[in-house]
Amino acid sequence: MKQNNGTDRKRRTAPAPGVPTPAGSDRAAATPATAAGAPGEAAAPASARGVPDPATAAARGSGDSPLRPRLxxxxxxxxxxxxxxxxxxxEAGFHIVFVDAAAExxxxxxxxxRYPLRLLDAARGAAHEMQIDGFDAVAVSERQRIDDAVAAAEVIFTAVGVKYLPDIAxxxxxxxxxxxxxxxxxxxxxxxxxLxxxxxxxxxxxxxxLxxxxxxxxxxxxxxxxxxxxxxxxVLPAELRSDRPLLVVADAFHKLPYDGAARRAPQPPIEGMYPVSDFGAEGQRKLFVYNMAHAALAYLGHQRSMRYVHEPFADPQAMRILRGALDEACAALAAKRPDVFSQEFLxxxxxDILLRFANPMLQDTIERVGRDPIRKLGRDDRLVGCAMLCLGSGIRPQNVAALCAAALRYNRSGDPDAGRLQRLIAEHGxxxxxxxxSGLDPSGDPDRELISMVMEHYGSS
Known part of the structure; x- marks a missing residue:
């Protein structure tokens, strides 16, 4: 446990109501780490547990008061x-309440x-490390603290993984x-x-x-x-996680498009956030361009016995397939939604993909990016879904079909999904x-056409 001027960090003291924490202090808006109280003890007031009392929530308005940090x-x-x-x-000046199920x-x-965040800027070819502070961390078992935080918050975000959404409901x-x-x-x-x-x-x-x-x-x-x-x-290497367990490493991409039609409150003042009018179309761009390209690098790299997703950029044949697949996906989106996607935007x-995905500083592994090939070959997912979008737009997806074939050949040791896929192939072809x-129907087009295209590449790879 780190000490701060001889003070135990586990017993932080909340600032007095209406008194801002001085800029540059060790923790902006420092708050205590104690839970709602030990058995038999009266619970501390919400403001003493690291979140404003819910009675003050209505007075927060948009959070613009200079006397109270945004939450x-x-x-x-x-x-x-x-x-x-x-x-x-x-960076937007919020005090953050992290809620997580991992007690440790x-x-x-x-x-x-605080925790260190190392940003890897592909455009500059440089790394920058910053410290994130001004937060409290709350366990999912601390229901009163969570209630108080939700009642007083200006905005809430989730990043728990789709399968855990029912747990936070x-x-x-x-x-x-x-x-x-x-x-x-x-x-x-x-x-x-x-999702x-x-x-x-x-x-x-x-x-x-409710x-x-x-x-x-x-x-x-x-x-x-x-x-x-x-x-x-x-995912960080085990030795780095052991040395610096709170370190997070990420690329420096700083944009967050969101579904503008779903909003009920003003947009929070966060740099990089922007609304999109057609979130369904934005989801297709993310899935069929970004996610497709990421999976492509994993499966093309695996075929070449590579370890990291940036390594296929040095292979001319792999790049021909990747660039071709990007051309097909972007052409399909432009044809399908010319009202949303301009040629310039695509x-x-x-x-952006060709710059950031080639960033060797990330050391992003093929094992991580390529896992779950069965899901990624789903009819509506990044590979088969992209190919079907192309066929529906009058574009023959030869390169995307080659990626589907590469995914079929993904036999990474230790990936249960890859093992199941290879057993299916061994048993049924x-x-x-x-x-x-994938859910494709081999009895009729366009499904039958795509299966045929994929098999051409599978047989020749």
């Missing part, structure tokens, strides 16, 4: 929670009071009840999750836990807002295996 709640203190939203919220991580964050439902009782201002919950309809899923999960009056309030006062996260946060997207995992 944001971040569900999930993992790679995206700390490696992306932690930075954006910190919560305890470490509370004890340290009860926490949000309870906190939103406290917020409604405090007559607080409208609130938006931005979901940084890798196009994550916002709808969480909204339904929370709504199912009564009729609360659901009516929820529809009008709380927005569940999808976002499109393109920042890359690789050219910028393509250039590659065409039948592709049809099973």
């Amino acid at each position: 944001a709640v971040q569900f999930g203190a993992g790679n995206i929670g700390r490696g992306f939203m932690g930075q954006l919220l910190h 991580l919560v305890a470490a964050l509370e004890a340290e009071g 009860p926490l949000l439902a309870s906190g939103l009840r406290a917020r409604r009782a405090a007559a607080a201002a409208p609130l938006d919950i931005y979901l940084c999750e890798n 196009l309809d994550a916002a709808g899923q969480l909204r339904e999960a929370v709504s199912s836990l 009564d009729d009056e609360e659901r009516d309030w929820l529809r009008h006062a709380v927005g569940f807002v999808g976002t499109s996260v393109a920042r890359m946060v690789p 050219a910028e997207t393509r250039a 590659p065409a039948a295996a592709l049809a099973e995992v």
Whole structure:
């Protein structure tokens, strides 16, 4: 445990109400790490537990008061929670309440009071390390602290992983009840999750836990807002995690488009956030261009016995396939949605991918990016879904089909999904295996045409 001028960091003292923390102090808006109280003890007031009392939430308004720091709640203190939203919220002047299920991580964050974030700038070819402070870390078991934070927050973000969204729904439902009782201002919950309809899923999960009056309030006062996260946060080597367990390393991408139509409150003053009018189209751009290209590098690199996703950039044949697939995907999006995607915008997207994904400083592994090939070969996912978009736009996706074939050959040791895929191929053949995992129908076009294209590449690779 680190000491600060002889003071135990676990017993931080909250600033007096209305008194701002001096700039440059060890922790902006320092707050205590104690929970709601030991058994048999009276719970401390909300303001003494690191979040404003919910009774003050209504008075927060937009959070513009110079006497009270803005408050944001971040569900999930993992790679995206700390490696992306932690930075954006910190730079915007928010006091952050991280909520996480990992007790050891919560305890470490509370004890340290800060964590290092190393940003790897592909454009400059340079790394920059910064310290993120001005936060509290709260365990999911600390329900009263979470209620208080949700009731008083100006904005909430999630980055917990799609399969854990049902787990945070009860926490949000309870906190939103406290917020409604405090007559607080409208609130938006931005979901940084890798699923196009994550916002709808969480909204339904929370709504199912409320009564009729609360659901009516929820529809009008709380927005569940999808976002499109393109920042890359690789898994760190074990030795680095051991030496610096709170370190997060990420690329320096700083944009966060979100579903503008879903918002209920003003946009928070966060640099890089911007609304899009058609979030469905934005989701397709993320999935069929960014995610497709990332998977492409993993599967092309695996075929070449490479370790990192930047290594295929040195292979001319791999780059021919990747560039061709990007051309096909961008042409399909432009043909399908010319009202949304200009040629210039798609050219910028393509250039961004070719710059950032080639960044050798990230050391992003093929093992991480390539995992779960069955999911990534799903009909609506980044590979087969992209190919179907192309076919539906009159574009023959030869290069995307080559990527589908490379994914079929992904036999990475230690990946259960890859092992299952290879067993399906061994038992039924590659065409039948592709049809099973993707949901493609081999009896009719365009599905049959795509299966045939993929098999041409599978047989020749």
